[in-house]
Amino acid sequence: MLSLPKKSLLPFTEDHEKFRKEFGEFLDKEIVPHYMEFEKNCCVGKETFKKFGEHGYGCMWLDKKYGGQERDMLYSIVYGEELNRRGLNGVLTRLSSDTVAPYVYHHGTEAQKEKWLPKVASGDCCMVICMTEKDHGSDLANIETSAVKNKNGDYVVNGGKIYISNGMVADLAIVAVRTDPKAEKPHKGISLLLMPTDAPGFERRLLNKIGLKSQDTSEYIFNNVVVPKENLLGEENRGFYYLMEHLQKERLMGSWGTLGMAEYAFELAVQRAKERKVAGQLLGSYQHWQYELAKAAIELDQARSYVEHLTMLYMAGENISTQVSIAKYATAELSFKVSDLGVQIWGGEGILRDNAIARQFVDTRHYRLMAGTSEVQLGIVAKALGLGK
Numbered sequence: 001m002l003s004l005p006k007k008s009l010l011p012f013t014e015d016h017e018k019f020r021k022e023f024g025e026f027l028d029k030e031i032v033p034h035y036m037e038f039e040k041n042c043c044v045g046k047e048t049f050k051k052f053g054e055h056g057y058g059c060m061w062l063d064k065k066y067g068g069q070e071r072d073m074l075y076s077i078v079y080g081e082e083l084n085r086r087g088l089n090g091v092l093t094r095l096s097s098d099t100v101a102p103y104v105y106h107h108g109t110e111a112q113k114e115k116w117l118p119k120v121a122s123g124d125c126c127m128v129i130c131m132t133e134k135d136h137g138s139d140l141a142n143i144e145t146s147a148v149k150n151k152n153g154d155y156v157v158n159g160g161k162i163y164i165s166n167g168m169v170a171d172l173a174i175v176a177v178r179t180d181p182k183a184e185k186p187h188k189g190i191s192l193l194l195m196p197t198d199a200p201g202f203e204r205r206l207l208n209k210i211g212l213k214s215q216d217t218s219e220y221i222f223n224n225v226v227v228p229k230e231n232l233l234g235e236e237n238r239g240f241y242y243l244m245e246h247l248q249k250e251r252l253m254g255s256w257g258t259l260g261m262a263e264y265a266f267e268l269a270v271q272r273a274k275e276r277k278v279a280g281q282l283l284g285s286y287q288h289w290q291y292e293l294a295k296a297a298i299e300l301d302q303a304r305s306y307v308e309h310l311t312m313l314y315m316a317g318e319n320i321s322t323q324v325s326i327a328k329y330a331t332a333e334l335s336f337k338v339s340d341l342g343v344q345i346w347g348g349e350g351i352l353r354d355n356a357i358a359r360q361f362v363d364t365r366h367y368r369l370m371a372g373t374s375e376v377q378l379g380i381v382a383k384a385l386g387l388g389k
């Protein structure tokens with residue numbers, strides 16, 4: 001990926017490399033030829049999830065008894081890198097299998113696990129996570145979507161969610177709802193419900209984003225949606241804590257994703273410097289571009305070292321909750337900055353929608369907002385410095 005020689009301390013084995021090769025071949029054959037179609041359709045479609053599942057690429061981390069392969073997180077990192085190096089930014093199959101399904105695995109009942117996890121692994125079920133509301137994004141603790149028990153003890157849900165990734169293809173949504181409006185603190189009154197998207201009263205619509213076109217981001221509306229009581233995930237009013245519990249890994253894996261996007265943008269920029277002649281001279285022979293690209297290479301190398309370091313700490317069981325905010329902030333900002341540099345060196349061609357560098361530019365922009373904005377990450381770091389509350 002990076003033009004500079006890369007060495008990693010991560011314990012990749014021959015098997016990880018074999019997986020890298022096989023997975024890359026799968027992407028080249030099954031996904032890459034359709035990617036522009038996905039971009040046009042604003043969706044990768046359910047059949048893409050199914051393809052990943054059929055080839056054994058759904059929930060690779062999961063126990064074999066639920067349809068997984070019990071593979072370590074390095075496989076997931078390789079999976080992400082191979083998507084990134086092909087610019088397949090909108091293929092967020094991993095969000096369902098590696099980010100959302102673990103909620104069921106860690107907090108679900110045996111019946112919930114048996115019912116849903118094999119289907120997620122096979123690609124028959126796409127799961128999404130629904131936290132954000134129109135009036136409550138960064139201030140998640142104050143969400144208002146209500147879940148009131150009816151006489152059977154089932155939950156009647158009213159309200160809505162917004163910016164739901166994979167929202168149109170989703171079969172099962174984990175929805176954060178307010179179950180205790182009188183909780184002494186707002187975050188103590190939130191629960192997570194497993195809501196099938198074919199439930200009566202459930203509506204959704206596609207949002208028209210500037211980038212990440214093939215990734216269908218949606219708005220959900222709940223109008224008296226009845227969710228059976230057995231679909232409560234974990235304990236009532238513990239939902240906020242579950243969300244926070246998963247954040248470390250989500251931000252770490254998210255940092256790998258944005259780093260990969262930055263590296264791909266960089267590769268496109270270097271390629272241009274080596275190929276494009278202006279006034280008879282290759283762009284890469286101008287000192288200006290040499291320095292700009294060298295500076296980007298240095299920042300990318302530093303970011304990669306940091307993300308690898310955090311991965312080692314995480315695998316050793318260390319708490320890295322503040323550091324993942326540093327990584328999330330640094331890689332999200334860097335991916336946008338390097339993509340912007342890429343557009344600049346590509347010149348006019350760089351803004352044409354079908355050009356990969358143009359997609360990197362608009363796609364990376366979303367990551368400064370999603371999964372906790374850059375400002376939210378800075379706030380966490382400031383708090384660790386003893387500043388603010």
Ligand SMILES: Cc1cc2nc3c(=O)[nH]c(=O)nc-3n(C[C@H](O)[C@H](O)[C@H](O)COP(=O)(O)OP(=O)(O)OC[C@H]3O[C@@H](n4cnc5c(N)ncnc54)[C@H](O)[C@@H]3O)c2cc1C
Nearest residue numbers: 129130131132137138163164165366369370371372373375
């Ligand atoms: C592409 C995409 C996919 C997403 N996918 C999902 C999903 O699958 N599920 C889901 O639940 N959500 C999802 N989100 C929502 C995302 O997590 C929210 O957009 C994000 O949390 C910000 O919330 P908001 O949009 O309401 O912005 P706001 O919270 O209104 O923030 C607006 C601005 O104010 C800043 N700000 C907020 N708080 C502070 C503060 N204390 N101090 C200073 N500045 C502050 C923010 O950084 C931002 O710049 C997605 C978003 C995007 C863009």
